[in-house]
Ligand code: FES
């Protein structure tokens with residue numbers, strides 16, 4: 032039995048039918064083609080699948096699609112308007128906080144959630160907010176620098 | 189004056205990546221796609237008696253079921269010892285014995301559970317030290333008949349798939365000269381690359397039998413060749429495309445899934461078949477780093493000169509060592525680390541076990557052997573009461589020094605790296621005790637590494653000048669995150685004198701981009717970089733010729749500058765690249781030459797095989813990269829916990845094409861090295877991996893990253909582009925021994941095996957007290 036759910040995704044209202052056991056990650060990737068959302072473990076251990084649900088970061092591999100009924104979702108695809116990058120994205124670019132790029136969407140979304148709730152985070156706050164996002168490439172230093180620099184540039188409004 | 193090389197240009201793939209636009213293999217959705225799953229062996233070593241696939245075949249939605257019979261040809265890079273599906277025997281837990289393609293992943297999963305396999309268990313081998321015993325069960329009975337590269341020496345009738353020997357000078361005499369002789373043992377466990385992107389492959393076969401494979405792979409051409417062998421097809425009938433790669437570190441250098449999706453696709457009536465591995469599959473069914481036992485015997489004089497060394501490395505190669513055999517070889521020809529020792533006897537032995545297949549992992553044997561070499565050096569320094577830094581300086585390879593193969597080295601920046609690192613970690617200053625339970629210490633470790641590859645493997649590049657003077661640069665060196673797309677573009681920009689934004693780099697399609705052996709071994713900037721330099725120069729020379737005709741002035745009076753060809757003597761005589769891009773139009777309206785396409789090819793010059801019995805040779809490798817790291821740690825003697833406070837690193841990059849990206853590589857390497865030092869170990873019991881998840885196998889998270897201070901040394905490698913050497917793998921090699929040495933400095937205890945867990949530290953403290 033499929034469930035009909037209605038939610039806002041990257042600013043657009045959508046209504047779709049989903050299987051009750053489908054994860055939010057699978058719905059985003061398979062049904063909505065939002066493939067910027069990545070799967071690294073499927074078990075809540077890596078953060079690659081992080082999206083914002085009602086402004087809070089969630090591991091979309093652990094959440095069921097039906098749970099987003101009535102909620103607002105933001106994925107990496109909705110972060111920039113297609114012309115201008117979000118200050119966080121600019122900052123990741125400028126600081127070379129990217130290597131393979133596979134963790135990047137999740138990392139950026141976790142950072143976005145932090146800046147939404149705390150416009151002046153300190154280094155420790157950044158590390159805490161990104162504790163669940165694994166990156167095997169960068170060694171993290173530039174990611175911390177990038178987030179803090181985005182804060183300085185007014186990325187946290 | 190260099191304009192683009194040596195600049196920290198921003199990544200050319202950056203915007204695609206921060207927007208989530210980059211497409212990785214699992215992001216591809218083709219119409220009519222089928223989904224595959226594999227049936228895995230539950231036993232580490234067993235005979236396959238019977239496979240019954242009839243129930244699976246009858247399940248609605250199942251399209252294809254295959255077993256080992258469908259893929260019978262043995263393949264392998266250096267030793268052809270594996271088939272993509274097990275045939276008569278399984279050799280590790282998880283080995284694929286059958287595969288299914290179905291309309292959905294769920295159906296494929298169910299079908300796999302319906303496949304019935306009868307096995308007869310065989311006794312198994314779980315350690316290389318067991319495996320070399322004469323009465324050990326044989327894992328590959330037919331080893332003697334396997335095809336292999338000439339540089340590999342398998343021993344028929346044993347579990348030894350390669351034995352690389354070094355016999356330099358005379359160790360017996362050397363030990364006689366020594367005032368002290370010390371013997372130490374070390375152990376490095378299996379670890380896993382843990383790139384955040386799991387492995388995935390898709391194959392489709394068209395009505396003419398042409399196969400297209402999409403897989404995030406480090407080596408599209410080598411994959412194509414291996415697959416062509418396995419399926420007995422011509423190379424032009426198979427196309428390998430690599431989408432973006434979500435991290436590799438060696439784990440995506442070989443072939444695994446590709447060999448399973450192809451036979452499924454061949455029976456799928458032109459429909460594409462996708463196989464995505466789960467994190468657990470990646471831990472057990474893709475390459476892992478080989479385990480290694482090391483024994484080192486060192487003879488040293490009172491004045492601190494090492495006069496003889498005898499090293500034995502026993503590699504736990506796992507069930508298949510098609511790749512691992514060459515890691516053992518690399519461990520052999522680098523066996524003493526970056527030190528000049530006159531008498532050396534080394535044996536590097538690759539042994540089959542019933543563990544998952546070992547393979548290349550960032551550093552290719554160097555991280556493993558340097559953990560032993562660099563701790564051993566520290567132990568010896570302390571025993572003879574010499575400062576470990578001074579001891580290293582004294583024995584370091586310097587210009588005119590000889591490696592273990594007898595190669596004489598020039599342009600060696602090792603001592604400079606030692607000095608820079610020592611300064612950055614403030615080697616001479618120590619705060620030992622910070623509280624009643626917390627002790628600090630500093631440790632240093634050096635390394636060297638050369639690309640481990642066949643002597644004669646090539647690279648090539650094509651520079652296509654577009655009508656408007658912009659450029660498409662075609663290569664098959666792959667950017668796994670290390671930033672090669674950016675640095676390689678800078679190389680083309682430098683020669684063509686046009687901005688990076690006017691060059692698009694295209695990679696990873698064996699039907700379109702030119703030959704590249706593999707993206708491994710930290711060889712890309714050097715090998716592919718040289719081929720790009722040549723291709724760009726070729727394009728430039730074609731244009732110089734045309735400009736010379738156009739102006740009627742000799743070529744040597746012309747130069748390419750800021751995107752135009754201009755006369756040195758008559759600066760008003762100039763023509764833009766765009767105006768020559770399609771050839772030269774003559775005054776009478778006719779045209780000559782046609783579009784400009786530059787081609788460049790490269791093979792490292794003069795690299796030759798070493799002697800089979802002694803390992804001696806003048807130039808066994810293309811170049812060496814040297815580096816040093818020093819760590820400061822804090823050890824809590826109550827909990828045993830080790831915290832890395834700071835790591836300083838210096839590497840001789842020869843010439844850093846993009847200094848920021850070099851630093852970024854080094855930082856990433858340090859944190860990966862830190863993971864192997866403190867956290868990572870695949871726990872394998874009786875062949876079963878007990879921790880195949882990020883919950884039970886921890887890799888460093890953001891809170892584990894230490895403060896880092898990076899220095900780049902530039903002693904040019906004469907054969908590298910502008911002197912560049914490869915550095916990506918060397919970045920993680922000395923981290924673990926530097927940390928181990930720092931732990932000793934802090935608490936006076938040696939931890940001879942990785943990882944350095946709190947348990948081991950507490951145990952060592954207890955034993956010391958006794
Ligand atoms: S895929 Fe969701 S946390 Fe790893």
Ligand code: FES
Pocket residue numbers: 129130131132133134135165166167168169384434435669
């Ligand atoms: S950039 Fe590769 S995992 Fe973070």
